[in-house]
Amino acid sequence: MTEKDCDVLIVGSGVGGGTVAEGLIPLARAGRRVLLLEQGARLDDHEFTGGEAEMADALYEEGGGFLTAEGTMTLAFGRAYGGSSVVYTGTSLLAPERVVRHWDIPGLDHADVVRRSRRYMDENNVHFLPPEEINENNRLFALGCAKAGYQAEPFPLNVLGCRGSSLCNLGCPNSAKQGTHRVQLPRAEAAGVEVVTRAEVLRLQERAAVVRVAPRPPGAKGRPSEWPAGEYHVRAGAVVLAAGAVGSPALMLRSRLPASLPRLGEGFTCHPAHILVGEHPRPITNDVGHPKSYFVDRAAEEGYVLETCMYFPFTTAKNLAGFGADHSRLMRAFPRLQMILVLACDHAVPGNRVSVDAQGRPVVRYRFTPEVIASLVRATRASARIFFAAGALRVHAPSADPPLVEAGDAGRIDELVDARHFKTGKVSLSAAHLMGGCGMGRSAADSVTDAWGRVHGVPWLRVADASLFPDSLEINPYLTIMALADRVAEGLREEARDVLAARPAARTA
Amino acid sequence: MGTPVLAPVRGAFRAVAETVVPEARALPPDEWRTLEAIVEEALAGRPPRMRRQLRLLVRMIEMAPVLRYGRGFTALDDARRTAVLHVLQDAPLLLLRRGFWGLRTLVLMGYYARPAAAAQIGYRADARGWEARR
Numbered sequence: 001m002t003e004k005d006c007d008v009l010i011v012g013s014g015v016g017g018g019t020v021a022e023g024l025i026p027l028a029r030a031g032r033r034v035l036l037l038e039q040g041a042r043l044d045d046h047e048f049t050g051g052e053a054e055m056a057d058a059l060y061e062e063g064g065g066f067l068t069a070e071g072t073m074t075l076a077f078g079r080a081y082g083g084s085s086v087v088y089t090g091t092s093l094l095a096p097e098r099v100v101r102h103w104d105i106p107g108l109d110h111a112d113v114v115r116r117s118r119r120y121m122d123e124n125n126v127h128f129l130p131p132e133e134i135n136e137n138n139r140l141f142a143l144g145c146a147k148a149g150y151q152a153e154p155f156p157l158n159v160l161g162c163r164g165s166s167l168c169n170l171g172c173p174n175s176a177k178q179g180t181h182r183v184q185l186p187r188a189e190a191a192g193v194e195v196v197t198r199a200e201v202l203r204l205q206e207r208a209a210v211v212r213v214a215p216r217p218p219g220a221k222g223r224p225s226e227w228p229a230g231e232y233h234v235r236a237g238a239v240v241l242a243a244g245a246v247g248s249p250a251l252m253l254r255s256r257l258p259a260s261l262p263r264l265g266e267g268f269t270c271h272p273a274h275i276l277v278g279e280h281p282r283p284i285t286n287d288v289g290h291p292k293s294y295f296v297d298r299a300a301e302e303g304y305v306l307e308t309c310m311y312f313p314f315t316t317a318k319n320l321a322g323f324g325a326d327h328s329r330l331m332r333a334f335p336r337l338q339m340i341l342v343l344a345c346d347h348a349v350p351g352n353r354v355s356v357d358a359q360g361r362p363v364v365r366y367r368f369t370p371e372v373i374a375s376l377v378r379a380t381r382a383s384a385r386i387f388f389a390a391g392a393l394r395v396h397a398p399s400a401d402p403p404l405v406e407a408g409d410a411g412r413i414d415e416l417v418d419a420r421h422f423k424t425g426k427v428s429l430s431a432a433h434l435m436g437g438c439g440m441g442r443s444a445a446d447s448v449t450d451a452w453g454r455v456h457g458v459p460w461l462r463v464a465d466a467s468l469f470p471d472s473l474e475i476n477p478y479l480t481i482m483a484l485a486d487r488v489a490e491g492l493r494e495e496a497r498d499v500l501a502a503r504p505a506a507r508t509a
Numbered sequence: 510m511g512t513p514v515l516a517p518v519r520g521a522f523r524a525v526a527e528t529v530v531p532e533a534r535a536l537p538p539d540e541w542r543t544l545e546a547i548v549e550e551a552l553a554g555r556p557p558r559m560r561r562q563l564r565l566l567v568r569m570i571e572m573a574p575v576l577r578y579g580r581g582f583t584a585l586d587d588a589r590r591t592a593v594l595h596v597l598q599d600a601p602l603l604l605l606r607r608g609f610w611g612l613r614t615l616v617l618m619g620y621y622a623r624p625a626a627a628a629q630i631g632y633r634a635d636a637r638g639w640e641a642r643r
Contacts, residue, residue, distance in 0.1 A: 048636075049636070050634060050635075050636050051624075052622050052627075053547055053550075053551075053618070053622035057550070062554060062555075063551060063554070065551070065614075070603075070607075071603075071607040071610075071611070072603070072607060133639075162638075163636075163637060163638035163639065163640060164638030164639040165634065165635065165636050165637070165638040166634050166638070167634055167636065173636035174636065174638070283631075285642075287632055287633055287634040288633070288634065288635070288638055288639055288641070288642055289638070289639065312627075312632070312634070313621040313622070313626060313627045313630060313632050314617060314618050314621040314622045316621075317617040317620075317621045318614050318617050318618070322598070323528070323529040323530070323594065323598070323613055324528065324529065324531060324591055324594075325531055327529075327530075328530060328531055328532055331621070331630050332629075332630050332631075334630040334631045334632050335631040335632075335633075423599070423606065424603065424606075424607075425603045425606030425607035425610055426598055426599065426606050426610065428610070428614075
């Protein structure tokens with residue numbers, strides 16, 4: 001095993017890890033060695049082709065089909081240089097004040113989260129799309145909302161030079177999305193932060209990590225790793241985990257940490273989501289233009305958020321309930337389809353958690369509470385009203401049986417769309433806002449870290465990703481992860497002298 | 510990559526695929542190979558237990574209709590094939606529902622992730638975005 005040495009080791013290059021890497025530039029410039037390890041590959045610009053299967057395989061963990069232990073929901077999270085910031089749509093919303101207040105974490109206040117978030121909005125060129133760049137899929141949503149009595153709000157997006165490929169979730173082929181792979185990581189690397197890709201952290205040890213660097217598989221996308229393939233023992237003064245809400249708790253669980261953390265892995269939430277489809281009588285612009293221009297926030301009142309969306313052929317097919325001739329007919333109507341993503345604002349409940357199996361692989365246990373099912377049903381009813389108000393002929397609603405609701409039945413939506421038709425294992429559910437598992441709080445009795453991401457009882461270990469959320473954020477989490485990661489970086493900068501002084505003397509390789 | 514999953518159950522898998530996506534019946538041999546290669550690639554990274562379970566499920570689908578119809582799934586007409594798969598889709602047992610959901614998902618992936626299928630349904634996303642439509 002090859003020995004390596006650094007002052008700060010960051011695990012993961014996504015929203016949290018990329019933000020910490022940039023935040024530690026002053027340490028790198030001061031001569032500290034900052035190392036970031038990323039399990040995924042570093043793709044070159046020409047490798048972002050927009051091909052559904054090939055890009056999903058290259059950019060997502062398990063191709064975007066990571067199954068919960070119950071087998072009733074897939075989780076989508078990135079595995080690449082830039083992590084999930086490569087594959088999300090660029091939506092950049094501020095954390096709701098009521099949510100941060102409800103979290104009730106001493107030392108974390110909403111104003112601080114907002115102040116830091118706004119800095120990243122500037123840094124990532126967050127803005128509203130001009131009206132002429134908004135496609136009909138989105139305009140029909142706004143129209144339907146206005147007619148049906150819902151308040152559609154425009155999404156602030158972090159794009160620069162967007163050409164409207166609609167391929168955001170497969171990695172922007174035009175380098176327009178300002179994820180950490182475009183903004184924070186290149187800046188950090190230019191300032192001396194070392195980034196090593198294809199490097200999986202197998203387990204943590206006292207101020208160290210055991211790492212496996214994988215060779216580039218034949219024919220795979222992405223550059224070879226910056227280090228030769230093999231196993232490494234990386235010693236560090238401090239370790240920052242930013243491997244995401246599945247990866248960070250799983251890594252801590254399979255490592256023998258010198259602390260009792262009974263809450264580790266608990267409190268997993270994910271905004272479970274459906275894709276709904278409305279069929280219009282004429283073709284609309286749907287697979288061109290940015291896919292996500294508007295949303296409806298009913299989280300506080302009804303426990304759901306509606307977002308415009310546009311997905312690719314397989315993803316769409318998977319999310320339509322049923323099979324056979326009806327399913328095929330709807331797929332052939334693709335140019336006439338309007339889409340809405342409905343997200344339930346779930347809450348941390350006992351049993352919904354991240355654990356690891358005998359081999360140390362992550363296992364996510366998630367059961368749908370009656371409240372979550374009720375939220376999805378309410379969201380589906382609202383979406384159906386919006387589709388019909390926008391002129392749809394029929395609506396595909398997974399919580400209806402049969403799932404197609406005709407315009408003539410628009411007055412019977414509450415009767416047709418009902419929780420009794422919501423059958424897990426039949427209805428396609430997915431989630432991409434993975435949160436919790438290393439929640440912030442007061443002590444090890446109620447949490448894993450404090451308000452600055454410091455792991456209780458492990459002074460050399462911090463967490464800087466969405467696993468810090470003690471409960472669901474109830475809105476897209478990107479900016480809030482950056483704000484919390486920025487706090488972690490600030491804490492490390494301020495405490496560098498003390499934290500890194502405890503580091504053991506370097507050994508030779 | 511491990512042992513191919515579909516080879517021992519190819520006939521039954523194709524019969525299921527043709528029931529899930531009726532247009533699959535018209536696929537030429539090279540497109541069937543593409544469909545199955547997409548499915549195999551998706552399965553390659555999955556745990557061996559999951560791969561075995563999938564093969565077992567396809568075998569079960571082939572054998573299950575023998576009791577009721579006196580013949581295997583591949584020998585049934587379209588209506589009866591559809592009825593068999595509906596029983597699985599709506600089964601009271603979650604294990605069966607999610608098993609069928611997984612198999613259905615793989616079929617849909619194999620069929621719709623092919624560029625030819627995307628073109629057939631009118632999907633036209635292009636990296637050039639708006640410029641490609643002008």
